[in-house]
Amino acid sequence: MELPPDSEAIVKRLSDNFLWVSVSFALSHGCVTTPIMVVSTLLGKDVAAFGNGVLYSFTLLSSLFLGAPLASVLGPKGGLLFGMFFYCIYVAGFSLAALFKDVEWLMWTFFIVGSAFGGTAAGVLWTAQGGYFASTSTQIAEAAGEQREAVTARLSGNFAFIYLVFEVGSKLVFSGLQLLEVPTWEIGVLYLLIGLLGLGMMSQSINTSAGGAAGPVVRPRMASKVLAAASLWSDPLIWLLCPTNLTFGFCAAFMNGTVDAEYASKELGPDVVAFLGAITAATAAIMAIVFRPMASRFGKGPVISLGAFCFFSIPCCILVLGCCSNWGWGLILLYLFQGTGRAVYESTNRATFSDFFTGEKTEGAFANCMMQSSFAFAFCFFLQAKLSGGTLSVIVLVLSVSTPICYGLALQLQRRRLEKATADPSLAISESLHSSREC
Template sequence: METGERPEPLDKEAIEGQLRLMANCFGAVHGGLGTLLVYSTTLFSEQCGSTANGFFYVSTWPGSMFLAVPLLSVLGRQGCLLYSFSSYVLYAILFCTARALQTGDVEKESCLSAGPVLLCSASVVAGLAAGVMWTSQGSYFAHASALLASGTEDPEAKTREANAWLSGVFALRYLGWEFALKLLTSLIQYFKQDDASILVLIVIAALATVVFARSDPLPREEPTSQGPALDKFRAAISLWSDVVIWLLSPTNLAFGFGAAFMNGYFNAEVSAGIAGTASIGALAAVTVASAALGSWCFGSYGQKHGLILPMALGSLAMLATMYFGLSEMKGLSAAWLFLPYLLWGFGRGSYESVNRAALADFYRGKKIDAAFANFTFQQCMASAIAFFVNRAKVSVTVTTIMALLIMPCYVLVMQRCSGEQRPVLQVGAHCVTSVERTTYQSKHGRVVRASCASFNDFSRCKCVGAF
């Protein structure tokens, strides 16, 4: 485009359509991989499947910290998503190949056998791609929000509205596909067709990748320049001396260890033993459904009344799940199996929604990306350690301790926040300190209640400085 030439007007309906298409393709591909991660500890030996999942999680962080930035600058957002989708399809193909290489008794299979070694290698490929996928997905959404807000009277407020709307669009499709694929896999395996279920996931993921490859990129798409990858790493490391990032970590650590326990030992040794391998997908789908419901309920309540109650409910759900895990459902019928998966879904919902909102409450501006990078690091390392150690009592113990620490640590963060001098929040002609629980009157007449603990991102209020 020549200097001074005005850009072509944007077709915002087309942009919204492209976002929906991307969310559907993302959900179809990522949902398939999530299903295979769940089944890796039952279709392979628990030890080998857990080791492979450990490699996946430990590879995700370097993928987001070191690989994503240079790839975004070279391939652009859509190119990075296509790379990630293709890597996930490759993982599924290698998963199927590793199954074909299995010989003899699966439970006695060595992790140095050809099948498990191939599975671990595939997990590294998928883990690196996962880091790139989530980074490029966030960049894709940010670019789409900016496009939808361009040309409006208040681009900043419109961008916030677009972000909220797009996140809802994405979450609905992302969790919807995960739910459907886990349920479908369980149904196919009910008819003793384990390998057929994997082939179905491969076909669905491959079709979604092809559809996305043939779709139009977002307008004004170009390779992004985000600076050297090492800068992102340094920014994340710089927060390690900040006590707040560690006081907010118990939810990440509880979810990391707990998810490894549920997807590893509990699936393989408890659920499969009580209801059979075919039940795993359906039970995992229960977790996804309750996570979606929990995220919506916790997020809606948290915006109006603060994060304390949703965070407490999430920690209680994790504790209750670990109780069932510790008892291994002894003396209970198969009908009770849905309960720990339902409860764990509410714990995941708290992790997905309230935990991220809490982080956004205490970090702003340039620090927010580094803070989220630390959250990813904490959760991925927790899951990786849990899968590598592969000791049920260790995972249950750590998850229980971390879940008990969630609320005391959050209270400490609130006290630390209230003891510091914070910037002011300006609403209309009124300025008050953001640590006081005050009623703010917006310029549109809507009353918003906020405090240091509950203030997140009210689109009708203007924050002066970085809150």
């Protein structure tokens, strides 16, 4: 699909298309995140912990070995379609597990197999989304004559708001249907149909890598992209930027497992868990919009630090304030903190990766981003079978403290590289550098 030659028309077309892609993505994503959150109260903590551990283990492997290759060979749009289709298989597995809940081996089989498909989907989907986001940002910046950092801040905030709002709706609908005593497997079938709707909508989007200002793109061979994520491991930046991903992943798994099953369901009842998840997503959606102008005006560093503080506050409530026995609805405070921290992860953090890693490094960078958070998710879910909530809280505490420190070191390293490139322009040929002035 050819883009119109007029710059203003190009910007409008790309902006409208990104809105369409965001809505399509949000429909699919909302249908997946809700089962992940409620499975511990519906199918049992053991199957939930193991199944979610499998899901994020497969996400880690998919991010490392499949995300960048498929996103490169199929293109960002093709990668999105692949991931969304596999997401639908995950939802089908959850529905069948709920239907055969009384037959334990069938429940385990359907949920574990579905989780493997879901994890494979996530590794490809988020890598492709990063490529689609980066491609759209670059084309809009070139057509509008706008700084790319400003475009990434704006688009990341818009995307995060849209898909988080849909996630809120997904969790509220799930909770409402539970209150109406609709069988869980029937709710799952409804969500499967919604996921298929999102897949159909995505198929109608523009393939941004197929043309545009830069012209046709030649697809690299798949083998050259298999270790795209690993190719960046020698760059200290990829590790200095990882604490936000690790903190979010570990803390989210801690909330979805230990806090939901051990605290929230006992204090408020299992039917309220999905509603609490909606509170988290709603907070994240609102704060993503708030953080967008903050990141543009004050830089991304203060926003990253604020997100780390919110993650830090969750274990503080447990370790210092004695949460959560007899807290009742005061537990919402934990979900507000989680939502605010998640807003930073979903918007500012992703924009930061796009700023630090441009061009051919983009897919590998976003694959690492997903791999890091997936590792933290899986690690936490598996640890929940062995460690107490207090011990897990300490891990969240340590990770959150490291986030602003490592981000500051990343900024310093990037600035030194920029200074060297300015002094010796030949270095720019061998290193893909990007100004951190807006970071």
